[in-house]
Amino acid sequence: MKTEKKRSDCPLSCSLDVFGDKWSLLIIRDLMFGNKCTYNDFLKSEEGIATNILASRLKGLEENGVIEKSAHPDSKAKNLYKLTPKGIDLLPIIMEIYIWSDKYYEMPAELKATIKEAKKDKDKFVKQVTKELKTKMTEKKT
Amino acid sequence: MKTEKKRSDCPLSCSLDVFGDKWSLLIIRDLMFGNKCTYNDFLKSEEGIATNILASRLKGLEENGVIEKSAHPDSKAKNLYKLTPKGIDLLPIIMEIYIWSDKYYEMPAELKATIKEAKKDKDKFVKQVTKELKTKMTEKKT
DNA sequence: ATTTGCACTTGCAATTTGCAAGCAAATTTA
DNA sequence: TAAATTTGCTTGCAAATTGCAAGTGCAAAT
Numbered sequence: 001m002k003t004e005k006k007r008s009d010c011p012l013s014c015s016l017d018v019f020g021d022k023w024s025l026l027i028i029r030d031l032m033f034g035n036k037c038t039y040n041d042f043l044k045s046e047e048g049i050a051t052n053i054l055a056s057r058l059k060g061l062e063e064n065g066v067i068e069k070s071a072h073p074d075s076k077a078k079n080l081y082k083l084t085p086k087g088i089d090l091l092p093i094i095m096e097i098y099i100w101s102d103k104y105y106e107m108p109a110e111l112k113a114t115i116k117e118a119k120k121d122k123d124k125f126v127k128q129v130t131k132e133l134k135t136k137m138t139e140k141k142t
Numbered sequence: 143m144k145t146e147k148k149r150s151d152c153p154l155s156c157s158l159d160v161f162g163d164k165w166s167l168l169i170i171r172d173l174m175f176g177n178k179c180t181y182n183d184f185l186k187s188e189e190g191i192a193t194n195i196l197a198s199r200l201k202g203l204e205e206n207g208v209i210e211k212s213a214h215p216d217s218k219a220k221n222l223y224k225l226t227p228k229g230i231d232l233l234p235i236i237m238e239i240y241i242w243s244d245k246y247y248e249m250p251a252e253l254k255a256t257i258k259e260a261k262k263d264k265d266k267f268v269k270q271v272t273k274e275l276k277t278k279m280t281e282k283k284t
Numbered sequence: 285a286t287t288t289g290c291a292c293t294t295g296c297a298a299t300t301t302g303c304a305a306g307c308a309a310a311t312t313t314a
Numbered sequence: 315t316a317a318a319t320t321t322g323c324t325t326g327c328a329a330a331t332t333g334c335a336a337g338t339g340c341a342a343a344t
Contacts (some may be wrong), residue, residue, distance in 0.1 A: 051334090
């Protein structure tokens with residue numbers, strides 16, 4: 001994989017160099033809310049990421065310190081992908097995307113309550129979910 | 143341009159179908175904070191977008207109701223691109239990206255004060271800037 | 285012992301990107 | 315008023331990226 005030379009010093013541009021594509025944030029989503037943590041978990045997501053693209057994105061996210069790969073406690077055949085603190089800190093961004101989407105598109109019923117809760121008190125939501133994620137990402141088991 | 147078939151019903155995935163690439167949010171940034179509003183303005187941004195990519199992104203953003211093209215009041219040779227309310231509502235997302243970036247990367251000095259202000263009271267910042275943008279986008283002149 | 289699962293890699297065709305050039309209409313300059 | 319420049323694109327083409335299918339090597343289950 002090529003060294004990602006940054007296009008400018010703009011923080012937005014630098015951030016997009018890290019996760020500005022159609023797939024990266026979906027992987028983060030799966031790690032945050034989907035209870036997914038292995039290569040095959042991500043492959044099975046409904047958007048249907050291609051296996052080589054998944055490999056490339058996982059590598060990029062790991063190189064950028066957003067996720068980390070570790071041994072799976074249950075099996076040597078599996079790897080466990082986890083969000084780093086830097087990855088967990090993407091939560092406010094993802095939350096705001098959901099909120100934007102909720103305003104302009106259809107929201108699946110299962111998500112409505114969560115988004116409503118998030119909108120009611122964003123800070124509270126972020127703090128609470130962040131705490132849960134920190135805990136989850138340091139657990140030995142999934 | 144192809145009809146963007148959506149990959150899933152996930153709001154995050156749908157949102158990424160709209161602005162999930164390396165360039166779209168930079169155009170939005172230029173419209174929000176860069177005082178840019180014409181094709182050539184966007185071309186001149188330091189990231190150096192290719193002219194055909196710019197044309198394609200502008201078309202996509204317009205098709206998705208995020209921006210709109212109108213006649214430039216000063217010249218028939220120019221077009222004026224503006225954020226729609228839907229586009230202005232991307233502000234919280236962009237703000238959170240800046241805040242994330244501020245935590246993990248270098249922040250240009252000129253932006254530090256603004257980010258600090260935004261972090262101090264996000265809601266207030268969003269409301270204030272939104273108001274300014276609504277005003278700016280309905281003005282006759284730039 | 286064989287099959288299945290997991291995490292990839294590889295090959296290749298199709299799509300997208302990026303660069304350079306071109307172009308028509310509007311505007312500015314000489 | 316004629317020529318040069320600006321503006322907002324389009325086009326051609328090479329290079330890079332994507333997506334699909336198949337393959338690989340190791341681990342684990344049957």
